[in-house]
Amino acid sequence: MHTKHALIKVNGKTLEAREGEMLAVSLLRAGYKRFRKSVKGEDRSLFCGMGVCFECLVKVNGRTVRACITPVKDGMEVEFEES
Amino acid sequence: MRRAKVEKVKTEILIAGGGIAGLAAASVLIENGKDFILVDEYPFLGGQFLRHNPLYRPMDTPTRKKGFELMERLANEKRIWKNTLIVGYYEETDEVALVRDGKPVIIKPEKILIATGAREKFLPFPGWTLPEVISAGAVQALIKTSGFLPAEDAIFAGTGPFLLAVAYEFAKAGGKVIEIAELNPLSKLMGFSSALIDLEKAREGFKYLLKLFGKTTFGWRIERVEKSGEKLKVVFEKKGRRKIRETSLLAIGYGFVPNIEFAQLCGCPVIYDASLGGWVLKTDDELRCSENIYAAGEVTGIGGARKALIEGELAALILSGKRDDSLKKKRAHEMAFAKKLNSTYSVPENLWLSIPDETIICRCEDVTMKEIKEAAENDFVSLKGIKVATRAGLGNCQGRTCFPIITEFLRAKNISPEPVSIRPPIKPIDVGVFVDLE
Ligand SMILES: Cc1cc2nc3c(=O)[nH]c(=O)nc-3n(C[C@H](O)[C@H](O)[C@H](O)COP(=O)(O)OP(=O)(O)OC[C@H]3O[C@@H](n4cnc5c(N)ncnc54)[C@H](O)[C@@H]3O)c2cc1C
Ligand code: FES
Numbered sequence: 001m002h003t004k005h006a007l008i009k010v011n012g013k014t015l016e017a018r019e020g021e022m023l024a025v026s027l028l029r030a031g032y033k034r035f036r037k038s039v040k041g042e043d044r045s046l047f048c049g050m051g052v053c054f055e056c057l058v059k060v061n062g063r064t065v066r067a068c069i070t071p072v073k074d075g076m077e078v079e080f081e082e083s
Numbered sequence: 084m085r086r087a088k089v090e091k092v093k094t095e096i097l098i099a100g101g102g103i104a105g106l107a108a109a110s111v112l113i114e115n116g117k118d119f120i121l122v123d124e125y126p127f128l129g130g131q132f133l134r135h136n137p138l139y140r141p142m143d144t145p146t147r148k149k150g151f152e153l154m155e156r157l158a159n160e161k162r163i164w165k166n167t168l169i170v171g172y173y174e175e176t177d178e179v180a181l182v183r184d185g186k187p188v189i190i191k192p193e194k195i196l197i198a199t200g201a202r203e204k205f206l207p208f209p210g211w212t213l214p215e216v217i218s219a220g221a222v223q224a225l226i227k228t229s230g231f232l233p234a235e236d237a238i239f240a241g242t243g244p245f246l247l248a249v250a251y252e253f254a255k256a257g258g259k260v261i262e263i264a265e266l267n268p269l270s271k272l273m274g275f276s277s278a279l280i281d282l283e284k285a286r287e288g289f290k291y292l293l294k295l296f297g298k299t300t301f302g303w304r305i306e307r308v309e310k311s312g313e314k315l316k317v318v319f320e321k322k323g324r325r326k327i328r329e330t331s332l333l334a335i336g337y338g339f340v341p342n343i344e345f346a347q348l349c350g351c352p353v354i355y356d357a358s359l360g361g362w363v364l365k366t367d368d369e370l371r372c373s374e375n376i377y378a379a380g381e382v383t384g385i386g387g388a389r390k391a392l393i394e395g396e397l398a399a400l401i402l403s404g405k406r407d408d409s410l411k412k413k414r415a416h417e418m419a420f421a422k423k424l425n426s427t428y429s430v431p432e433n434l435w436l437s438i439p440d441e442t443i444i445c446r447c448e449d450v451t452m453k454e455i456k457e458a459a460e461n462d463f464v465s466l467k468g469i470k471v472a473t474r475a476g477l478g479n480c481q482g483r484t485c486f487p488i489i490t491e492f493l494r495a496k497n498i499s500p501e502p503v504s505i506r507p508p509i510k511p512i513d514v515g516v517f518v519d520l521e
Pocket of ligand 2: 051056
């Protein structure tokens with residue numbers, strides 16, 4: 001598990017991540033600390049880690065997903081607003 | 084809109100949820116030659132208790148050992164569908180709408196076993212939305228599923244033995260535990276001190292737990308949290324006294340609430356029982372909610388993995404036309420223990436009333452405590468009314484985080500709100516998938 005590497009694109013930049021690992025974890029590992037801006041413009045990041053709170057919403061291949069329960073796949077294109 | 088083709092599938096029993104309860108049930112149904120399909124929203128099996136990296140599966144307790152054996156036995160089972168979210172239930176046809184790998188599927192089961200588990204509960208404070216404040220459950224998941232330590236040091240705050248368990252795992256993974264701030268005073272916990280250390284776990288980590296015990300403080304609540312350079316500044320309050328601690332990460336957890344949304348949609352009766360974690364499914368002693376619907380695990384009352392395991396097995400035996408009085412007895416024992424535990428580690432009622440006005444309550448829509456209070460003063464005392472008046476619960480999580488908070492706030496004001504009624508989809512999904520469900 002987690003030994004296979006996957007190349008993904010994060011906001012246009014290439015990142016080497018672990019195939020099958022939850023995307024939110026790969027992003028945190030790579031030093032991304034915020035995933036979303038709230039209604040009032042606050043930075044938000046992973047909070048529940050189990051698909052409940054929707055604070056980790058990012059776009060993967062154009063579709064909105066919860067990064068904490070979305071496994072990394074080679075070739076994925078990830079987008080979110082960085083602070 | 085282009086119509087997607089919808090696959091329709093029949094099965095005898097639909098198991099909703101692949102946590103330890105759902106998996107235990109599946110295994111018993113297989114042994115009894117029953118037809119079933121188990122679905123789970125996650126891309127992995129095991130729910131909250133068994134979501135470990137397969138390379139690291141600690142067999143340190145009988146429940147874990149049994150759980151991981153189930154995971155192995157069922158790993159390649161074709162009737163278990165991961166990545167499958169339940170989004171609706173249609174009463175007229177008794178059909179359940181799913182989204183499997185992004186595509187719609189309709190299942191028509193004869194019976195349903197609801198094992199949708201629980202989520203965490205929170206007592207909010209100003210600053211709890213900062214990126215460095217995360218749930219204790221998230222810390223646990225990061226460590227046990229991915230081997231990822233989210234920070235070098237952390238404070239764990241809230242209430243319950245779960246905090247201690249997560250802090251223990253954090254320390255074992257190399258993190259520095261600065262403090263475990265148990266909200267309840269030691270005097271309240273003394274009567275139930277055995278629960279502080281789950282005896283099953285104690286064997287392996289007793290020394291460690293003792294070490295952590297020295298880091299545990301009692302009776303302090305978080306007043307607010309602020310950024311202070313790279314760190315967080317946590318202000319604690321106890322009987323008018325204040326203390327300030329700095330940390331890289333603040334992990335919070337105030338207990339659990341059952342995920343009853345799918346059951347509500349199926350028309351199952353729910354009751355409010357604080358000693359079981361809030362709104363729970365009402366069942367008879369054979370775990371029946373209604374003629375064809377059964378429940379197992381956290382949905383019947385917050386009681387941990389052992390209770391969930393027993394209930395999964397029991398429900399599946401009943402569904403197979405058998406009876407097992409010794410399991411029923413074990414279940415009764417677990418329920419009694421759970422009630423004591425939940426009552427001991429509850430958030431003191433007055434604290435729901437003293438949440439500061441500026442605190443965000445609904446994280447999706449940034450609705451503050453002030454707005455909730457004003458709505459309540461203007462006679463919006465149902466969750467639905469508060470939702471309309473303030474937008475709390477209108478966002479993506481559909482109130483899963485804020486409704487339990489608002490419910491406790493209203494109950495502390497002697498108002499007993501009904502749970503909010505549920506409409507499909509139970510969780511928001513890409514519209515493209517949903518086009519053909521009508
Ligand atoms: C974050 C967290 C950590 C916990 N850690 C521990 C622990 O370390 N030790 C312990 O004893 N207890 C722990 N608990 C308590 C725990 O809930 C139980 O011990 C155990 O996981 C209960 O098993 P279950 O099968 O009832 O529920 P769960 O394990 O929660 O499983 C429920 C499953 O249902 C699925 N589901 C829910 N809704 C849907 C839907 N609409 N469509 C499809 N699938 C759905 C979920 O994806 C989940 O996999 C934890 C609880 C939480 C919330
Ligand atoms: S962190 Fe809560 S849904 Fe992902």
